[in-house]
Amino acid sequence: xxxxxxxxxxxxxxxxxxxxxxxxxxxxxxxxxxxxxxxxxxxxxxxxxxxxxxxxxxxxxxxxxxxxxxxxxxxxxxxxxxxxxxxxxxxxxxxxxxxxxxxxxxxxxxxxxxxxxxxxxxxxxxxxxxxxxxxxxxxxxxxxxxxxxxxxxxxxxxxxxxxxxxxxxxxxxxxxxxxxxxx
Amino acid sequence: xxxxxxxxxxxxxxxxxxxxxxxxxxxxxxxxxxxxxxxxxxxxxxxxxxxxxxxxxxxxxxxxxxxxxxxxxxxxxxxxxxxxxxxxxxxxxxxxxxxxxxxxxxxxxxxxxxxxxxxxxxxxxxxxxxxxxxxxxxxxxxxxxxxxxxxxxxxxxxxxxxxxxxxxxxxxxxxxxxxxxxxxxxxxxxxxxxxxxxxxxxxxxxxxxxxxxxxxxxxxxxxxxxxxx
Numbered sequence: 001x002x003x004x005x006x007x008x009x010x011x012x013x014x015x016x017x018x019x020x021x022x023x024x025x026x027x028x029x030x031x032x033x034x035x036x037x038x039x040x041x042x043x044x045x046x047x048x049x050x051x052x053x054x055x056x057x058x059x060x061x062x063x064x065x066x067x068x069x070x071x072x073x074x075x076x077x078x079x080x081x082x083x084x085x086x087x088x089x090x091x092x093x094x095x096x097x098x099x100x101x102x103x104x105x106x107x108x109x110x111x112x113x114x115x116x117x118x119x120x121x122x123x124x125x126x127x128x129x130x131x132x133x134x135x136x137x138x139x140x141x142x143x144x145x146x147x148x149x150x151x152x153x154x155x156x157x158x159x160x161x162x163x164x165x166x167x168x169x170x171x172x173x174x175x176x177x178x179x180x181x182x183x
Numbered sequence: 184x185x186x187x188x189x190x191x192x193x194x195x196x197x198x199x200x201x202x203x204x205x206x207x208x209x210x211x212x213x214x215x216x217x218x219x220x221x222x223x224x225x226x227x228x229x230x231x232x233x234x235x236x237x238x239x240x241x242x243x244x245x246x247x248x249x250x251x252x253x254x255x256x257x258x259x260x261x262x263x264x265x266x267x268x269x270x271x272x273x274x275x276x277x278x279x280x281x282x283x284x285x286x287x288x289x290x291x292x293x294x295x296x297x298x299x300x301x302x303x304x305x306x307x308x309x310x311x312x313x314x315x316x317x318x319x320x321x322x323x324x325x326x327x328x329x330x331x332x333x334x335x336x337x338x339x340x341x342x343x344x345x346x347x348x349x350x351x352x353x354x355x356x357x358x359x360x361x362x363x364x365x366x367x368x369x370x371x372x373x374x375x376x377x378x379x380x381x382x383x384x385x386x387x388x389x390x391x392x393x394x395x396x397x398x399x400x401x402x403x404x405x406x407x408x409x410x411x412x
Binding site: 049051052083084087089121126128131161164168 | 202203204206207227228229242243244245246247248249250285286287289298299301349350
């Protein structure tokens with residue numbers, strides 16, 4: 001049920017920008033040139049993984065694909081502890097990011113990605129176990145433009161991962177800076 | 184709870200809260216804690232069920248974490264299943280209302296082993312007013328029930344020294360077991376079973392902590408389970 005809801009949410013997020021963005025692009029050709037450049041971002045990131053609250057970093061790059069659509073690569077690393085064990089999780093995903101209303105100071109976006117996650121649990125350097133999961137993430141965020149190249153970015157994702165241990169649904173929140181290269 | 188298939192837990196603030204991490208031992212290999220490192224890959228869906236209230240049941244997440252709330256004060260038994268097959272159980276005793284118990288568990292295809300346990304009132308029971316540790320066993324409280332897992336270091340079936348798994352004890356624990364009942368691989372045994380207790384074997388000891396200092400502790404055992412020769 002949660003899975004169906006998540007994928008439905010993803011479809012809703014990804015559908016509208018085609019019409020909205022094309023109109024916005026016609027209205028702001030100068031802004032479009034900047035908006036179409038590659039962007040890089042680095043963020044502090046919080047991940048709820050299973051029952052644990054993990055903290056870390058998220059870096060991503062997105063490249064102009066077509067109209068308001070961008071290709072996206074995302075790497076995040078989180079760590080923390082739970083019940084005396086040290087936990088670490090690395091997520092690497094790629095996908096697409098539709099932009100809503102390009103060129104505005106506030107620029108919302110959605111994103112849908114597929115990829116993998118590797119988690120490691122360690123106790124006292126004596127016992128270590130690890131798990132590789134496959135799945136995807138659905139998310140949304142907003143850029144607040146600080147200058148023509150810099151923006152403050154906040155985003156939230158919902159990671160849906162599958163492994164031998166079953167399904168996991170991990171929410172992730174990130175806040176950081178994005179830098180957009182000129183096209 | 185963000186785990187698919189997990190059962191709802193009881194309202195927070197009632198009973199005992201348990202937080203745990205399961206480390207899977209896919210090779211079923213066993214090593215004395217602190218002697219050799221083991222690195223394994225998880226390979227199965229693990230479900231933890233409370234024996235006293237089977238409606239309290241959670242699926243362990245991919246990173247091994249799980250949490251159960253509303254556990255009965257006093258004590259409870261956790262039953263672990265891997266891919267639907269019961270592999271073992273762990274009994275936690277002498278837990279007060281409102282306590283948070285944190286455990287690290289090693290699970291293999293054949294057994295479950297309690298590697299480490301802490302309670303949120305460790306600072307009250309295991310340390311003095313100045314924050315100085317007064318008991319060699321983490322969370323140990325003199326006069327209270329206790330369960331320990333580890334390997335026999337030396338001694339005989341009536342009195343032996345136990346090397347406790349993980350970091351729960353910083354020294355060997357003396358176990359007085361002359362009045363204890365013995366079990367071998369889950370079956371009650373007599374003198375034959377007692378004869379299996381020798382240095383190196385893995386045991387689960389249940390009893391009372393009769394004394395505990397900064398370098399030594401004594402447990403009077405009521406039950407000794409020999410888990411592996």
